Amino acid sequence: MDKKVVTRFAPSPTGHFHVGGIRSALFNFLFARQKGGTYILRSEDTDKERSKREYENEFLELFDWLGLKHDQFFRQSDRIKVYRKYLQKMIDDGFAYLSKETPKEEGERDEVIRFKNPNKKITFHDLVLGDITVDTTDLGDFVIARDMDEPLYHLAVVIDDFEMEVTHVIRGQEHAPNTPRQILIQEAIGAPRPLYAHLPLILNKERAKLSKRDESVPGAIEYKKRGYLPEALLNFMALNGWNPGGEQEVFTLSELIKKFDISKVQKGGGIFNPEKLEWLNKEHMKLLTPAEIEKNILAWLPEEMRNKIPKRPSFGTKDGLLGIIFERISKWGDIKEIVAKGELDFFFKAPEYEKEKLIFPAQSGSASGGKNFNLEKISQNIKEVINVLQALEEKDFTKENIKNALMILADKMDSRGEVLHPVRFALSGLDKSPDPFIIAEILGKNETLSRLQKAI
């Protein structure tokens, strides 16, 4: 029988968590879930100077939002006694020793604990990279602890993975060169060697590793703040450096759990592509139920709009107000942007505009152009529109009926824009807007007629 799978993701709370870490966490999570194993989250805060609880809280919030639920949680600063025990044993067994030092930098001790390097070649098998051999002689007798109560990263990691019975160490490729020294420590404390899988790095546009200080790609929690969908982000991260083989690109978390295959992980690093994330997010939004979409759009709308929103019968449909907003965004946060640009204002109050703008703009390249039209002609057209719309009953004031009525008029003109544009502009006050029929329906008969009247 195989041992029960145990994976772990071990971030250090020394800065804002970056998106690259999401994928490491995700792959550990996927692998454990798929194998019915355990997924451990471990906060590596042995560096007292730089570790901050606020950063830990940040990634805790992030994983909660993403739905990457861990089975166990550990904090290394809670385990100092454990490390001390192993440290003492290593010293007793001659694998480590106290070393007198001359401090080179401020804060450095004059006595540290060094690992007695046996200076040998270590070969380990990597599930992604294959066999890797490194001569550890270059490492020298490296420092494993400042003192008995201040272990350093490599020591703490090895002890924790051993005690927590971690079977698979899945982490970023930047750790690959460090692996041999961790193996050395394992051998010294008699720990079994876990299976390693070093993931390709996620790079920024400059092809450099994503880091906590990177400005070009925002910190992970930003994606929550900007209204991305957790599953979309996860889906996107999964597809950077891994691919199940088919042509499907949109996956839910449970599909990812089923399809994940560590042998299909890429070797080379991949650049983080924000446009693709944007597209994928929209794809996941389309998977939401109408009720979920309504709830989210309403939640992201400013309060004053939310309270005054015109709820026509068409409200929740593709051609209703929600539909209009939905097709213009690819993440919830975009709502704030279109609101800021004033693109929604006309639904809430009659637009102000210069009357000349009612004139259908001359088509570029068209010989006849729009010069023939003047305000009188436009005014005449709008009057006819009003007459036609008057005839519609309040209950029949729907997109289809309005369109049928107006198109008859529009088709009589040299160009449909001669009537369609002034109507659209009178209703919206914008050069670019949804089509006039939809706007009219959303506004309702009274408001539509009043705005047209005003235009005249």
Add this chain to the structure above:
RNA sequence: GGCUCUAUCGUCUAACGGUUAGGACGAGUGCUUUUCAAGCACUAAAUUCGGGUUCGACUCCCGGUAGAGUCACCA
């Protein structure tokens, strides 16, 4: 610089000795009852370079080149 790793369209990737080298994002063009958005269709776009091995190489081997990572009393 030493060590380690990597290399298919601009980007993410498929093809694990035999394909007109496929898909997606993005871009461009066009269509769709004015515009915008959305949608649809089409187009352009890649095997880093040399050598081998083989009937046949994106695929295997060697070398060059390029890129990345790592060499802390950080993780």
